[in-house]
Amino acid sequence: MARKTRGISRRAFVKSAVAIGGAAAVSACLDREGNPDVPSGPDDLSSYPTRQHAWNDSLMTSDVGNVMAPKHHLLLPFNYTGDTPTPDERETVEKTLQSLEHAYERSHNGLLFTMSYSPAYFDRFDESLPDSVDLPHPKALSSFEEPELEDYDAIIHLASDYGHVVLAAEEAIMGKQDTLNGHEMAASFEGTFEKAERRTGFVGEGIPAANQDVDGIPDGDPVPEDSPLFMGFMSGFSDNQATEDRVTIQDGPFAGGTTQHVSRIRLRLDDWYVEQNREERVAEMFCPFHAEEGLVEGAGHNLGTDSQVDGECADRIDEDARTYGRIGHSQKMASVRENGKPIILRRDFDSTDGGEAGVHFVSLHRGIGDFEKTREAMNGEKQVKESPAIKQKVNNGILEYMFVKHRANYLLPPRAHRALPTPAP
Numbered sequence: 001m002a003r004k005t006r007g008i009s010r011r012a013f014v015k016s017a018v019a020i021g022g023a024a025a026v027s028a029c030l031d032r033e034g035n036p037d038v039p040s041g042p043d044d045l046s047s048y049p050t051r052q053h054a055w056n057d058s059l060m061t062s063d064v065g066n067v068m069a070p071k072h073h074l075l076l077p078f079n080y081t082g083d084t085p086t087p088d089e090r091e092t093v094e095k096t097l098q099s100l101e102h103a104y105e106r107s108h109n110g111l112l113f114t115m116s117y118s119p120a121y122f123d124r125f126d127e128s129l130p131d132s133v134d135l136p137h138p139k140a141l142s143s144f145e146e147p148e149l150e151d152y153d154a155i156i157h158l159a160s161d162y163g164h165v166v167l168a169a170e171e172a173i174m175g176k177q178d179t180l181n182g183h184e185m186a187a188s189f190e191g192t193f194e195k196a197e198r199r200t201g202f203v204g205e206g207i208p209a210a211n212q213d214v215d216g217i218p219d220g221d222p223v224p225e226d227s228p229l230f231m232g233f234m235s236g237f238s239d240n241q242a243t244e245d246r247v248t249i250q251d252g253p254f255a256g257g258t259t260q261h262v263s264r265i266r267l268r269l270d271d272w273y274v275e276q277n278r279e280e281r282v283a284e285m286f287c288p289f290h291a292e293e294g295l296v297e298g299a300g301h302n303l304g305t306d307s308q309v310d311g312e313c314a315d316r317i318d319e320d321a322r323t324y325g326r327i328g329h330s331q332k333m334a335s336v337r338e339n340g341k342p343i344i345l346r347r348d349f350d351s352t353d354g355g356e357a358g359v360h361f362v363s364l365h366r367g368i369g370d371f372e373k374t375r376e377a378m379n380g381e382k383q384v385k386e387s388p389a390i391k392q393k394v395n396n397g398i399l400e401y402m403f404v405k406h407r408a409n410y411l412l413p414p415r416a417h418r419a420l421p422t423p424a425p
């Protein structure tokens, strides 16, 4: 791997501290972030939304109206240490989560988090999940991937614009510090959950550029400074996301919850940046029409709140496969819309875990079926069959550059049932 010598910027420093974790990282990160006053949450949490995943109202909105993801992320998968959860353990977990909510305001300036549970977790109970919950075990979603199919019991997703906030929250959850932002922790996960792993990452203009010295990204600093993600383009335009309502479970005991897919994707961007020119990248990320018309400037900030890959683009896909010999990622995805919008809400972020460029692809949907249907459209099977230029992974959106290493599915319950739920709470 090429190592470049350059002074370590604040953005790169905070990213590395989040990746390392631990008490020393918390204080180093706090110093680098200028010891900001991070607002606390209220004493009375009764005004908090029933949906754990209702983050959008607490996130920043860009000048043009896009909901902006928090900058720093931590995913902590856990295994439950007991046999079947007891009321005491449930109380301990709930008290831990409430302590986080008292400690930090529920916003990008404070802390946003969700806690969710896997099919493997629910398998320990005699009862089954209700029909209103679509939560199969994870599986491979293309013929050319062999991901590790995870069976951790639960996962917590912590997110904040401050690296030290997600790190300190992790320490407090694990019982390594008794106070958080000046508030006492009423409990911790110690003795109930074992942390199985830690996955870290970031999203936001400038952060990928500052952290591109990793495997999977070619020399020459190709990741542009204005890009919030490694591949050089913005993602998650507000009009190209499912609404929080669309992904919320409507009926049954888990109404107000959602389902979550968490995959770990490795990126190999040599060919993306070296073999391809910008026009080809635009064609493969968006669609050939966008490339031909020069619709995307820079990372795509000029597009506003909509990638402008519309139904017409989606309908033209067979013709584009024949005419241009390549089809776009968004173009394929746009075929799975309902009432003009996608059916999944993406909350993915980039990562340099293990010294490799990657994506932790976190998405929310009413049922896992909605994710599978969307992901299967990404395979472009019809065009692979009908157009000789379109191969399983080549000229087929961004599939050539991404490698799915892990997949996991979770039920993300409403707040009321977020602590060790039974299948019939």
Ligand code: HEM
Pocket (backbone or CB within 6 Å): 229, 231, 233, 234, 235, 236, 237, 240, 241, 265, 285, 286, 307, 309, 329, 330, 333, 334, 335, 337, 341, 342, 343, 344, 346, 359, 361, 371, 374, 375, 376, 378, 398, 402
């Ligand atoms: C390396 C990983 C990925 C990157 C860098 C990426 C990037 C992008 C970008 C730049 C767009 C266009 C802008 C936008 O609409 O937000 C987009 C659209 C989209 N992507 Fe991805 N994506 C990735 C993986 C995935 C995966 C695994 C899925 C799920 C199956 C997915 C689902 C979607 C959907 C649903 C859209 C919007 C389609 C529409 O407008 O109807 N993406 N992606």
